[in-house]
Amino acid sequence: MIAASGGRSGPGNGAAVLRCCAFQVADRWFAIETARISEVLRGQRTTPVPLAHPAVRGLLNLRGRIVPVIDMRIRLGLAAATAAADVAGRTIIVIEVDDEAFSLLVDRLADVVEIPVRSIEPPTTADRPGQDAIDGVWAARFGLMHLLDTGRLVAGIAAATAERKAR
Numbered sequence: 001m002i003a004a005s006g007g008r009s010g011p012g013n014g015a016a017v018l019r020c021c022a023f024q025v026a027d028r029w030f031a032i033e034t035a036r037i038s039e040v041l042r043g044q045r046t047t048p049v050p051l052a053h054p055a056v057r058g059l060l061n062l063r064g065r066i067v068p069v070i071d072m073r074i075r076l077g078l079a080a081a082t083a084a085a086d087v088a089g090r091t092i093i094v095i096e097v098d099d100e101a102f103s104l105l106v107d108r109l110a111d112v113v114e115i116p117v118r119s120i121e122p123p124t125t126a127d128r129p130g131q132d133a134i135d136g137v138w139a140a141r142f143g144l145m146h147l148l149d150t151g152r153l154v155a156g157i158a159a160a161t162a163e164r165k166a167r
Contacts, residue, residue: 016117022110026078029145036150041092053157060103067101076130095150102154
């Protein structure tokens with residue numbers, strides 16, 4: 001999805017760049033294109049859902065719209081946050097995928113970064129949990145930034161949601 005996302009020209013150099021929102025999950029850095037993000041929330045209350053997908057932390061009522069909250073630590077196969085303070089201080093990023101809203105529970109929101117499209121490398125082919133959602137990797141000055149494909153990120157969760165709606 002990165003190559004097809006249509007970068008824009010950078011300031012004065014004519015190089016294609018991708019504007020992304022960077023965030024941290026556990027000790028890793030990730031990014032999603034800013035065009036996919038509708039809003040960022042903090043301190044939101046969620047309602048647990050029995051028998052939900054393992055990565056779904058619960059549901060969020062977003063101005064009357066019910067939105068699943070995806071714990072990115074679980075979705076990406078990283079260690080779950082255990083302390084109550086770790087969970088309470090996390091940030092929610094709301095994204096839209098195929099006219100459906102999903103919220104991503106992340107540890108820390110960083111900033112908007114402009115990534116030169118030419119410097120994005122393909123992800124490794126290692127078979128690790130969460131690897132299916134990584135579209136590319138960029139060597140940022142502070143470490144590796146994993147670029148996420150929002151469609152693949154929520155694919156299994158969206159299918160489970162659609163199945164529940166059909167019942």
